[in-house]
Amino acid sequence: MNEKVEKYIKEMFSSNREVMSNPTCYVYDLEEITRRIEEIKRFKLNNVSLYYAMKANPNMDVIRHVLSHDTVSGIEIASVGELNIARRSGLDSDLRVLFTGPGKTPIELREVIRSKIRFINVESVVEAIRINNIAENEGIDVVDVLLRVNIDYFLDGASEYMAGMSTKMGIDQSRFFEDYEIISKLKHIKVCGFHVFAADGVLDYEVLLKYTDFVFKFVKEAELIVGKVNVIDFGGGFGIDYTKAGRTFDTKAYFEGLDTLMRKYSFEDKEFILELGKYIVGSAGYYATRIVDIKECKGMKHIVTAGGVNHMRLPIATDRKHPVYIIKMGIPKLYEKQIEVSNETVDIEGPLCMTEDKISWDEKIQSASIGDIVVLTQSGAYCYSASTLWFLSHQLPLELILI
Ligand SMILES: Cc1ncc(COP(=O)(O)O)c(C=O)c1O
Numbered sequence: 001m002n003e004k005v006e007k008y009i010k011e012m013f014s015s016n017r018e019v020m021s022n023p024t025c026y027v028y029d030l031e032e033i034t035r036r037i038e039e040i041k042r043f044k045l046n047n048v049s050l051y052y053a054m055k056a057n058p059n060m061d062v063i064r065h066v067l068s069h070d071t072v073s074g075i076e077i078a079s080v081g082e083l084n085i086a087r088r089s090g091l092d093s094d095l096r097v098l099f100t101g102p103g104k105t106p107i108e109l110r111e112v113i114r115s116k117i118r119f120i121n122v123e124s125v126v127e128a129i130r131i132n133n134i135a136e137n138e139g140i141d142v143v144d145v146l147l148r149v150n151i152d153y154f155l156d157g158a159s160e161y162m163a164g165m166s167t168k169m170g171i172d173q174s175r176f177f178e179d180y181e182i183i184s185k186l187k188h189i190k191v192c193g194f195h196v197f198a199a200d201g202v203l204d205y206e207v208l209l210k211y212t213d214f215v216f217k218f219v220k221e222a223e224l225i226v227g228k229v230n231v232i233d234f235g236g237g238f239g240i241d242y243t244k245a246g247r248t249f250d251t252k253a254y255f256e257g258l259d260t261l262m263r264k265y266s267f268e269d270k271e272f273i274l275e276l277g278k279y280i281v282g283s284a285g286y287y288a289t290r291i292v293d294i295k296e297c298k299g300m301k302h303i304v305t306a307g308g309v310n311h312m313r314l315p316i317a318t319d320r321k322h323p324v325y326i327i328k329m330g331i332p333k334l335y336e337k338q339i340e341v342s343n344e345t346v347d348i349e350g351p352l353c354m355t356e357d358k359i360s361w362d363e364k365i366q367s368a369s370i371g372d373i374v375v376l377t378q379s380g381a382y383c384y385s386a387s388t389l390w391f392l393s394h395q396l397p398l399e400l401i402l403i
Pocket of ligand 1: 053056101200201235236276277279381
């Protein structure tokens with residue numbers, strides 16, 4: 001684990017009053033976020049725009065920090081609630097916002113149409129008709145949209161799939177031309193391009209490039225009917241490594257490959273949008289929680305921590321473990337025979353009254369005692385906000401910002 005972060009967590013759990021009374025927290029390392037954005041800046045092509053998918057981590061300080069980089073063109077939101085957080089975090093213009101999501105309500109649509117965001121990513125004919133009706137009622141001439149298409153391509157090698165199979169996202173490619181005929185007649189809708197986000201958590205850049213090739217072929221074909229479009233929104237998908245092997249997404253090779261594809265299809269004049277979440281903030285986050293008990297039961301040891309799936313649901317929900325580290329705190333034993341862990345395989349579980357409350361499992365631990373801190377790294381994306389925070393009404397984890 002990063003030494004600076006380890007030292008900070010140890011200090012917080014030793015001397016910070018708030019952490020000592022509520023011993024679970026997320027730590028976000030802003031320097032790491034900067035490193036990720038700088039990496040994109042170094043290699044990205046001129047026609048690529050980077051947006052932050054704030055669903056990955058809607059912490060205000062994190063959003064503010066992400067937006068402080070010129071490389072970031074704006075924010076991708078999935079609700080008006082996110083839009084309001086982004087505004088409170090200092091977003092200077094709604095024109096820097098893209099809105100995606102399969103169940104936008106008419107009220108949400110009216111809000112973003114009135115405030116004139118950059119693009120609404122339209123997911124169905126119904127949604128397009130609603131947007132058109134709202135624009136008509138509001139006296140708004142034109143709403144710029146991208147059409148989200150569920151492309152007929154299964155991009156093998158991701159951790160979660162949004163498309164390439166039967167899902168609720170976007171318009172199925174097989175229906176696209178039929179649906180487009182209806183959409184094209186809506187006088188307040190301007191189709192500026194396509195949105196094709198298909199999968200999350202792809203570590204191998206070649207997998208994304210193969211999918212991009214397929215997408216570009218679709219766009220070429222679609223342009224024969226739709227006319228020339230200026231924007232292809234690829235969505236997110238750059239993965240991070242959840243093992244201790246520390247593999248990274250090869251950003252340089254990815255953009256080199258993308259450049260080749262742009263030339264192959266003569267798409268250099270189109271804007272290619274990336275809406276990245278996990279890649280920007282995933283490796284910057286740490287979940288830390290104190291060990292409150294260690295038990296031995298029917299031949300196996302259980303480490304019980306102050307926080308569980310109420311704070312960190314994703315590992316068990318997606319059957320994907322995070323790297324685990326133990327910070328030794330040297331807390332005296334309560335009694336002589338108090339159980340400790342020494343070079344053993346254990347489960348690490350929270351305080352909830354359900355056995356699936358595990359933040360890690362089958363984990364080989366060198367040494368752990370009551371009072372030590374369990375740290376799960378790679379916890380900056382889809383962790384805090386994707387947890388069952390109110391279940392059993394425990395305190396919420398603190399969110400600490402490491403500058
Ligand atoms: C529409 C959309 N864009 C972007 C993202 C961000 O994806 P990632 O975190 O994999 O970069 C998501 C994630 O679910 C999404 O639904």
